[in-house]
Amino acid sequence: MSLWVDQYRPRTLDDLHYHPELSARLRSLAASGDFPHMLFYGPSGAGKKTRIACTLRELFGPGVEKLKIDQRVFMTPSKRKLDVNIVQSNFHIEITPSDVGIYDRVVIQEILKEIAQTQQVDLSAKQRFKVVIINEADSLSRDAQAALRRTMEKYMSNMRVILCANSTSKLIAPIKSRCLLIRVAAPSPEEMGVALARVAKKEKFDLPDEAATQIVSDAAGNLRKAILILEALKMQSPDLTSNISVAKPDWETYCIKVADLILQEQSAQRVMLVRGKLYELLSHCIPPTTILKTIASHLVDRVDESLKADIMHWAAFYEVRMCTGSKKIFHLEAWVVKVMSLYKHFFYGIDMPDDFEI
Amino acid sequence: MFLKPQPAKAAAAPKHTIDPQTQPWVEKYRPKTIDDISAQEHTVEVLRKTLVSANLPHMLFYGPPGTGKTSTILALSRQLFGPEHFRTRVLELNASDERGISIVREKIKTFARQTPRATSGSEYPCPPYKIIILDEADSMTQDAQAALRRIMETYARITRFCLVCNYVTRIIEPLASRCSKFRFQPLDIASTRFRLEHIASSENVPISPEAIAALIATSEGDLRRSITYLQSAARLSASATSPAPITPREIQEIAGVVPDVVVSSFAATLGVDMDHGMDMDLDDGPASKGSKGFDHVRGKVQEVMKDGYSAAQLLSQLHDLIMLHPTLTSRQKSRCALILAEVDKSLSDGGDEELQLLELGLRIHKALK
Ligand SMILES: Nc1ncnc2c1ncn2[C@@H]1O[C@H](COP(=O)(O)OP(=O)(O)O)[C@@H](O)[C@H]1O
Ligand SMILES: [Mg+2]
Numbered sequence: 001m002s003l004w005v006d007q008y009r010p011r012t013l014d015d016l017h018y019h020p021e022l023s024a025r026l027r028s029l030a031a032s033g034d035f036p037h038m039l040f041y042g043p044s045g046a047g048k049k050t051r052i053a054c055t056l057r058e059l060f061g062p063g064v065e066k067l068k069i070d071q072r073v074f075m076t077p078s079k080r081k082l083d084v085n086i087v088q089s090n091f092h093i094e095i096t097p098s099d100v101g102i103y104d105r106v107v108i109q110e111i112l113k114e115i116a117q118t119q120q121v122d123l124s125a126k127q128r129f130k131v132v133i134i135n136e137a138d139s140l141s142r143d144a145q146a147a148l149r150r151t152m153e154k155y156m157s158n159m160r161v162i163l164c165a166n167s168t169s170k171l172i173a174p175i176k177s178r179c180l181l182i183r184v185a186a187p188s189p190e191e192m193g194v195a196l197a198r199v200a201k202k203e204k205f206d207l208p209d210e211a212a213t214q215i216v217s218d219a220a221g222n223l224r225k226a227i228l229i230l231e232a233l234k235m236q237s238p239d240l241t242s243n244i245s246v247a248k249p250d251w252e253t254y255c256i257k258v259a260d261l262i263l264q265e266q267s268a269q270r271v272m273l274v275r276g277k278l279y280e281l282l283s284h285c286i287p288p289t290t291i292l293k294t295i296a297s298h299l300v301d302r303v304d305e306s307l308k309a310d311i312m313h314w315a316a317f318y319e320v321r322m323c324t325g326s327k328k329i330f331h332l333e334a335w336v337v338k339v340m341s342l343y344k345h346f347f348y349g350i351d352m353p354d355d356f357e358i
Numbered sequence: 359m360f361l362k363p364q365p366a367k368a369a370a371a372p373k374h375t376i377d378p379q380t381q382p383w384v385e386k387y388r389p390k391t392i393d394d395i396s397a398q399e400h401t402v403e404v405l406r407k408t409l410v411s412a413n414l415p416h417m418l419f420y421g422p423p424g425t426g427k428t429s430t431i432l433a434l435s436r437q438l439f440g441p442e443h444f445r446t447r448v449l450e451l452n453a454s455d456e457r458g459i460s461i462v463r464e465k466i467k468t469f470a471r472q473t474p475r476a477t478s479g480s481e482y483p484c485p486p487y488k489i490i491i492l493d494e495a496d497s498m499t500q501d502a503q504a505a506l507r508r509i510m511e512t513y514a515r516i517t518r519f520c521l522v523c524n525y526v527t528r529i530i531e532p533l534a535s536r537c538s539k540f541r542f543q544p545l546d547i548a549s550t551r552f553r554l555e556h557i558a559s560s561e562n563v564p565i566s567p568e569a570i571a572a573l574i575a576t577s578e579g580d581l582r583r584s585i586t587y588l589q590s591a592a593r594l595s596a597s598a599t600s601p602a603p604i605t606p607r608e609i610q611e612i613a614g615v616v617p618d619v620v621v622s623s624f625a626a627t628l629g630v631d632m633d634h635g636m637d638m639d640l641d642d643g644p645a646s647k648g649s650k651g652f653d654h655v656r657g658k659v660q661e662v663m664k665d666g667y668s669a670a671q672l673l674s675q676l677h678d679l680i681m682l683h684p685t686l687t688s689r690q691k692s693r694c695a696l697i698l699a700e701v702d703k704s705l706s707d708g709g710d711e712e713l714q715l716l717e718l719g720l721r722i723h724k725a726l727k
Pocket of ligand 1: 383384385387388389394395396397398422423424425426427428429430542553581582585
């Protein structure tokens with residue numbers, strides 16, 4: 001049995017109910033015979049992937065949903081073998097750079113060239129080109145992006161690239177200028193409400209307004225999350241009326257605990273304790289940036305107005321350090337120490353030099 | 359049609375047949391001869407002489423994207439060798455080709471050492487050397503570049519190199535010093551407008567001067583970008599159910615530009631005075647700027663992130679807004695400039711967009727208080 005998010009995922013552009021002007025745009029582009037390379041961008045859970053899948057279907061028909069997974073071997077420049085699973089249909093192929101780590105350039109180059117140099121063999125195919133979807137395009141290395149540039153120009157006759165990213169900030173300009181940019185904003189609370197109601201209708205139950213409002217506010221624009229919560233809640237309390245409380249994921253509860261620990265006591269021992277908890281979170285593969293942001297956001301909800309900006313400032317500061325440095329834990333910990341000292345100073349009324357006054 | 363199969367496997371190279379209808383306009387309107395290159399008069403003039411003398415130094419083309427570097431060397435090569443000999447005389451490698459040190463040693467060297475076969479009866483100059491074009495050369499490793507040095511020297515008589523790059527500083531000095539350098543300028547407004555109008559009229563796309571101005575403004579001297587945007591806009595307006603004229607706003611959306619109202623409203627939240635004579639209905643009146651500064655800024659940042667706008671793009675537009683602001687003092691502006699620069703750096707170091715935007719917002723808010 002699949003999850004509701006998957007089961008009730010819209011399959012065609014007509015099924016998509018929010019951002020209608022965007023769907024209309026995609027429909028006419030698919031019909032125009034003049035389909036460009038595209039870059040879909042927007043926050044997580046806004047429906048980028050769904051929209052891409054619907055666009056593919058519009059381009060190629062239902063055949064595009066017949067997926068197969070191929071195990072492929074690539075050779076790195078240092079002659080190491082690299083096994084990669086690749087999802088594809090007769091009409092498209094999907095790549096997720098994080099699956100191939102630092103060798104993304106090699107894999108992308110190989111796959112694109114291969115596709116570019118083979119013509120569509122299926123004579124009944126509606127389009128002469130194949131589509132290459134690159135997920136999480138913002139995590140493509142610079143090298144891989146550079147490799148894409150000219151390929152995108154050169155092999156336009158047999159291939160179109162669709163990039164999917166949270167933001168355009170990490171993509172190099174030459175890539176952006178070769179794509180039609182499609183911004184997919186998060187659905188509004190009302191639109192999320194409609195989406196939830198649809199799922200409820202298909203599952204044949206009534207979704208009380210109160211529950212819907214609660215879920216929508218918890219999901220903060222992430223529709224995938226909203227539907228996941230709905231399904232979980234429905235399991236917990238089938239009538240969805242009795243005092244619903246949206247259970248937070250374990251890691252989030254854990255982060256809240258860490259925030260509490262920081263505010264309860266500011267001492268060397270406490271730093272060690274928090275450090276242990278941070279390790280625990282990291283070892284469960286929670287991304288360090290998520291950890292930092294979650295703790296920070298709970299901290300600022302609990303402290304005096306005058307401390308909030310400072311806590312966030314140092315969060316931003318150490319988050320960049322995590323990106324450029326090598327040990328995530330060092331910087332998480334440094335931030336915790338910083339926050340503790342800010343907090344302590346605040347309570348003992350000692351004036352601290354304002355470190356980020358300019 | 360403009361295709362450059364690699365000479366090494368010329369026979370096997372698939373024959374693409376591109377329907378001119380679906381061909382990207384950047385390819386379709388790629389200059390065919392060096393005389394079609396706009397705005398690079400000096401370079402073209404020097405190269406025109408080489409067509410006559412049929413002698414060519416090693417060359418290094420550098421300059422920002424979309425200024426005609428690749429087009430120029432390709433046009434020149436074709437004018438030298440003609441379509442018939444292009445395949446055997448020109449090797450074009452770019453960043454999408456594997457160009458590690460082993461390839462330099464094997465593929466490039468193999469091509470470089472071949473003595474070109476004499477040609478006769480060609481209407482083209484067909485000088486007795488080959489050309490190796492290393493496009494996007496700044497993405498080659500230092501090692502690979504170093505390995506090129508010897509090859510360049512050893513086979514100089516029968517092989518000329520043309521290195522093409524954006525940043526001349528990324529080319530190692532020993533290579534750069536062996537080349538004549540040609541700098542490509544960002545296209546000036548008049549040349550860009552001229553090319554765009556030419557393409558629009560060839561494609562029968564009705565476009566207003568305002569829309570052309572928006573294309574020029576969003577593409578910052580990069581002709582490839584403005585041509586791509588023009589084609590996208592034309593596509594969208596042609597495929598709309600009721601054909602609509604291309605609006606400047608549409609071009610901004612295609613280019614990923616944040617709408618002015620969003621930027622203004624963000625700026626207003628940070629305490630930038632946006633009321634100066636403008637009749638705009640912003641949801642952030644001065645009344646809502648109270649002691650709740652933090653939550654206010656944070657709410658705005660979350661809103662912008664939900665709408666999917668790029669932090670880097672917003673930052674750059676905010677920069678323009680602040681620097682050109684009529685009433686902010688220069689002291690305030692320089693404080694903001696410092697903050698903007700720091701956040702820009704953090705973003706390019708890979709910092710989280712939401713955290714950085716919040717950092718930007720909170721600090722500017724404070725600096726303007
Ligand atoms: N100086 C120029 N004159 C005419 N067209 C140009 C010029 N510069 C760029 N273009 C147009 O932009 C496209 C990209 O140019 P290209 O030569 O590939 O840029 P670069 O290699 O400098 O990034 C070309 O197809 C052409 O249509
Ligand atoms: Mg180029």
